[in-house]
Amino acid sequence: MVDFSKMSTMKGFFAPTRFEADVYDCEVTGKIPSDLNGAFVRLGGDWLYPPKFEDDSPFSMDGYINTFRFKNGVVDYKGRWVKTPRFKADRAARKQLFGKYRNPFTDDPSVAGLDRSVQNTTPLAFAGKLFTLKEDSLPYEIDCNTLETIGPYNFNGKFKSLTFTAHPKIDPATGEMICYGYEAEGLETNDVFLYTISPKGEVTRELRFKMPYVAMVHDIAITEKHVLIPVFGFVSSMERLKEGKVHWGWDDTKPALMCVVPRDGEAKDIRWFKGPSRATVHTLNARDEGGKVILEAAIYDGNPFPFFPPVDGSPWDPAKARAYIRRQTFNMNSKDDGFAEDKLFEMNVSDLGRVDDRYMTQPYRYAFTSYADKARPFEEWKAGNLGGRVNNCYGRFDLSTGKMNSYFAGPTHSLSEVCFVPRKGGAEGDGYILGVANNYAEMRSELIIADAQRLEEGDVARVLLPFRATSQVHGRWVDESELPFA
């Protein structure tokens, strides 16, 4: 029997939804822009069954993919579980069989050796296929029209890593995908396999190298000539897994490392730069400038995830769990392994930021991300007293002037990750921002669509779901030319 009553925080808006859904011709306020044709694809998670351990990471939630399909000014919604072997095993047993985050030693013995992945992190459209991504396993191919799960995908057997990042990067100039797997040869191995894959989906290059220790490598950045791979304090070991702990712990003694790999180089050409403790979980963009490589990202001073606790037993420090947009500069002409860092904005923001992807690897001006503006109204009597603790605004951050423009979602809302959709033929930043707002007064989710150049004017349209959408980790806009949509 399913019982979530012991899960003290899975109540109200945050109770599991546990259903698949189709909404034909969604209710809309405002007017859907006629030039938006494609799909906003969201990937995140929900609990099919309660976790075996209440202190497990929310990253263990079962994957759930959903699309808002835009066509000729109307929108249809579809949501489906990602039906992994893990999902199917739990469903057949009618209970949670899997234990803590990326720790097979905590599983029910009946599922030993089964793919543990929950596929809940990032959707990807590439080479005419739709995928779900989770960094502990291969991508899963998804039917873009039915959202049914086809299965794991290894690029015609040429992708040899056992894992595939949740954050591959597409070079807009070549259409190539730069991607990688870490713990590439199995649990707790320090191998990284770095790949280049052609726009048709053929592996054209592989580079294998080892990390100084087993650590999380969640995201990368690319320039025309380099790949930047941030490594920071989330560490793991077989010993901690056998002790029944979650995969990652935070080691505050580890420096921030930046692995800079020439895109046409070999392992011997890799440079490792070192700086004070940071957590660069997600990146914005990077570029080559003369002999320098420059990265911008919303970077934390320390551990952002208390469910991956400090390995020394010290208390989690919320003061270090704030992300700020920063610039890091790596001098490739210097033998010094240090790097320069500048804080570009003093305000604390979500690290789930986006840029106009057409400008990836190039000089650019705008970054978009969400943040909590405590000065905005939050109607506690309608929504509950979460004011100031949830992101209620999207910001467009002008990296050249230091100015910021803001979109406010409403006094009973919180916002998921922002997505920028360029207007075809438009200049940088000309387009729309999309993102899902949770409405705590109405117990429903709303997809907001705003003009990225007129954020203060509010949204141009909202797609109203008659229920709560599953939580989102990442979302991507997929133009209708990218996938064989019906």
Add this chain to the structure above:
Amino acid sequence: MLTRRDFVTKLAVGGALAAMPPSVWPATLPARAPVVSIHMDQPYIDVTGRAIPYIPPPGLRSAAPIAHLSELEFRTRFVFL
């Protein structure tokens, strides 16, 4: 948001009823004479006249169940709200 002070001011000029959020008006008939009551600085008509605690309609305040969490508990359970 309408504060208690604002509401009292509006009462004084006879505009109080117009300022009340209609969504909080109970549907049942009063057992005693209705009284104006306050819930979280917002006025509503207590139609029971018995000062029975206000219960929000279903769906309202759906974020309340996690509002009591400490920063540590909040960030442990929720990454992407």
